[in-house]
Amino acid sequence: MRAVVMYAPGDVRVEQREDPEILAPTDAIIRLPATCVCGSDLWPYRGVEKRDGPVPMGHEYAGVVEEIGDEVTSVEPGQFVVGSFFASDNTCEICRAGYQSRCVNAVPMASVGTQAQRARVPLADGTLVATPGMPRADLIPDLLAASDVLGTGWFAAVAAEAGPGKTVAVVGDGAVGLLGVLAAKQLGAERIVAFSRHADRQRLAVEFGATDIVTERGDEGVAKIKEMTGGLGAHSVIEAVGTQESMMQAVRSTRPGGHIGYVGVAHGVALPGLELFYAAVHLHGGPAPVRRFLPDLIRLIWDRTIRPGRVFDLELPLEQAAEGYRAMDERRAVKVLLRP
Helix, strand or coil: CEEEEEEECCEEEEEECCCCCCCCCCCEEEECCCEECCHHHHHHHCCCCCCCCCEECCCCCEEEEEEECCCCCCCCCCCEEECCCEECCCCCHHHHCCCHHHCCCCEEHHHCCCCECEEEECCHHHHCEECCCCCCHHHHHHHHHHCCHHHHHHHHHHHCCCCCCCEEEEECCCHHHHHHHHHHHHCCCCEEEEECCCHHHHHHHHHHCCCEEECCCHHHHHHHHHHHCCCCCEEEEEECCCCHHHHHHHHHHEEEEEEEEECCCCCCCCCCHHHHHHHCCEEEECCCCHHHHHHHHHHHHHCCCCCHHHHEEEEEEHHHHHHHHHHHHCCCCCEEEEEC
16 A cells, blocks of 8 residues: 655655555454544654654554454444554543543554554544434535644644633644634633634634634733733643644633643643643643544534535545645645545
8 A cells, every 4th residue: 555654754655565454353454535634743843753763653543444344343344444544442431531642542643643544443433423324525624624623623622621601712723723713612612712813824713713813922921911801811732733832822811729631732832830730721632532522523513514524625646645745844834635
């Protein structure tokens, strides 16, 4: 099969790899009609996150089951399924508490690589959720988004306790931040403020439910959100970047007693203890337990209540994956869809 491999920062290639095989009786093999590049893939692409290449790339996926192991009972060949970027057994105590991304037997799908024509999914019974039927072609990008960026944005909004009567501020205008806006809207937030300096992302944020756009960032952005909220700050803040500046902007934009849902993969973030102490805010986040939300997200997509696939603003053949990485790195695209 054809698959994306990263050799070094900036060096992305599409190569011939062995077709995936059932390695454990709990595995499933799926065929991927579409795959995509994630913002978190840019960390190793830029050399910020070190990886010894060549390594397979990709952790988002939705597709058709082709083969299952002897112990798989919840899905069968021919079904269309969506999974999370962490495979989980969905039975351990951590999973039952709703944190499948930290399952005691979790397998990161990045170790498998899903920017490919096919993929092996470990722990298939606990990881994969079947759709009600075979989706129409136009729903596939939406379902693919559910496997990470939608599920992550949704978790961020839930962790930030977005809801009726709340003002929600979203730090980060990438796919996760934009879908955090969508999630906050679906959860009933009264006011949703998106921090963004890019016209195309601003438009999409408004389409997803943003009521206000703030172009300032850092301390200037904090001052703006305070001005908009009578000096108090937002009730709920979504942090979807993962840098020191974005995290501090989130903390300082939140009113005392407010909630921050942080889902940006942290790089070089250090929280000043005394400032955090006097901020009196709730911090909750980490790798999103996408599996917790998948059944509801699939239903919302299937009913066409939400269309998260609109974050894909550039579609390319899988063979042009390197261009997809470049486009996202240069911010010419929010999120790139790849067609195997």
